[in-house]
Amino acid sequence: MIKHSIAVAAIAGLALSATAANARDQIRIVGSSTVFPFSTAVAEQFGKTTDFKTPVVESTGSGGGMKLFCSGVGVGHPDITNASRRIKSSEFEKCTKAGITITEVKIGYDGIVLANSKASNALSLTKKQIFQALAKKVPVNGELVDNPYKMWNEIDPSLPAKKIEVLGPPPTSGTRDAFVELAMEGGAKTFESLAAMRKSDKKAFTAVAHGIREDGAYVEAGENDNLIIQKLEANPNAVGIFGFSFLDQNADKIQGSTVDGAVPTFENIASGDYGVSRSLFFYVKKEHVGVVPGIAEFVSEFTNEGTWGDDGYLLDKGLIPLPAADRKAMRASSTGMAPLSM
């Protein structure tokens, strides 16, 4: 028993010493699961090539990361947050209220692909067809009705006579947000009735354009993109939605569908020809620069040509780089810790 009480005392002492130790010598990064593969690669390289400790990167999702990031200044809060979308004005206000000055760094693009197994034919889709296949309510003969389409060829005879079966991310995912905004909204706009609605009643339009059907044709397959790929392999009729890097790594098993005539390739996404792509960001807390060692150096490593440039190692991880001029401007503003204003 005496031994035990000593151990308990030791643990209690340890806990106290931890609270007392306020300094932190390790960068903490939170945020998007899409940016996670890139952020971790830079963190690892940074840890190897400098004398700083390797930053700790957590994958919390873009929204979750912003929440943690904007909760305050001080070593208890993260220094950098990753986001697969731009910071929202509400989040910016929250940050400002907490006394945080933010530096925004845009790191590149990520394509969202619709892919299916190589065992069946590649699909050629338009945003309009994507909307018709996946929306909860679609206009038929000028009227909004519950989505009646069960088969792809009911939407357009050129599409295969197969059941609509799409595996995609859940609502908590940034990929889902971006997909809905880029593909679904883009498709909805092509209907005259909905385009008119967008002008008259923006809220109602967003509700229609962002509403994904819940009758079983769209299956929420979780955040794990590898799992979606395994399911696509097992079921040649299904279509999956995920980030471009997973298509890039598994090109022997699955193929990307063309969207509005553009094949999801590295070049098409970089040039903007492939329409379903979004920008990736990370945000730095300026107040922590100089308090937590290495933040400025980390930003410099991330925005180095050897990292995010046309030959950089992030390319191997599937990042689609910014154009060279944008990279230069972004490096100048981010290493100078230019504050973001909205």
Add this chain to the structure above:
Amino acid sequence: MTETSASAAPIQRPDLSGARLKRRYAAEARFRLYGLIAVFAAIGTLVLLLTSIISNGYTAFAQHHIALEVTFDEAEIDPTGEREYNVLRRANYQGIARASLRGSFPDVTERRAKRALVGLMSGSADQTLRDIVLANPDVIGTTQTVWVKASDDLDSFMKGHISRDVPESDRRIKDRDIGWIDQLIADERIESQFNTTFFTAGDSREPEQAGIWGATVGSFLMLFVTLVLSFPIGVLSAIYLEEFAPKNRWTDLIEVNINNLAAVPSIVFGLLGLAVFLNFFGLPRSAPLVGGMVLALMTLPTIIIAARAALKAVPPSIREAALGVGASKLQAVTHHVLPLAMPGILTGTILGAAQALGETAPLLMIGMVAFIVDIPGGFTDSATALPVQIYLWADSPERAFVEKTSAAIMVLLAFLVVMNAVAVLLRKRFERRW
């Protein structure tokens, strides 16, 4: 009236007809068959699970290496010639490794092709060379054959995970790469070696450099905190509740609550940990200390319940005999009841610890699901745990992480099997039955 009704009741006779007997035997045979089917279904699933994990993962224990003829040029590594540690450490080993590989393929001159060529080699080649020089500075000025790790793509190709037969555009190893690889194979410069990195390194974004040691250390630091906290608290609560507490409504209420706690989903403990340990006490995120405290909360009910059952199993005659010869209640418990109950208590504790070892959900909330390269050196360093490592790898796009995932599962399963075996052994060796 009573007489007539009594005589009208039919007399129950056993039905000894052959048909009924047959039916009863058949029913019994069917029941046995169902039982057997159930057992085989369970075993079949287990075998399926294990074979799929092992067949996916066994290749991760080997790693292909490429032999390089490395010239450790003094002008390149240590221009001053003073063999100063910091100079040696910072030399451009990446360049040396690349130059050496390019030297074997002098006809590769185009820039992209050169890039692809050095891509066959792991990005850790520079570390390999640095370690050699730092361990023995005398190699400077000589030429040595050094085995460096192959890249994950080359490794997957050699292991047959990437097939030559699919069209070139669909595989990450191109025809040009295969030509180089075939030449290396012909020169006997590719070799499969035991993958020690897997057991000694922390996490990495490069599959060939990734290891489970960081996660293993994190897991055991956490488990230590869990046991140090939950074992004494759990055993003391059990002893008090079982031996000293009066039986009244309050103790009943406590007992019901403990039983309920054992069934609370583990994520709830994670949320509690976030609210109390991180936000209120301000303990560091991602620390094994906090992880261990959260898991201790989770294992406490298991230990209390197991310990109470073990104490209850000690016959009252032991206590009475001790009290009868003049021992105090405390002496009766600590000298006689507790030692006899210990094997049962330890078994329960080990099973609780095994459960804690496999837990990820509560760790998500306290920031332990994170990419952490450095091996944790203490209870407040950032760390992750084995099941978390499995989850992170399963979610990585690189194909070579598939085998790492399965291999990490095997390691975790091995730990769990050992812990359960110890529990069984303790029970078999020391448990007394009355």
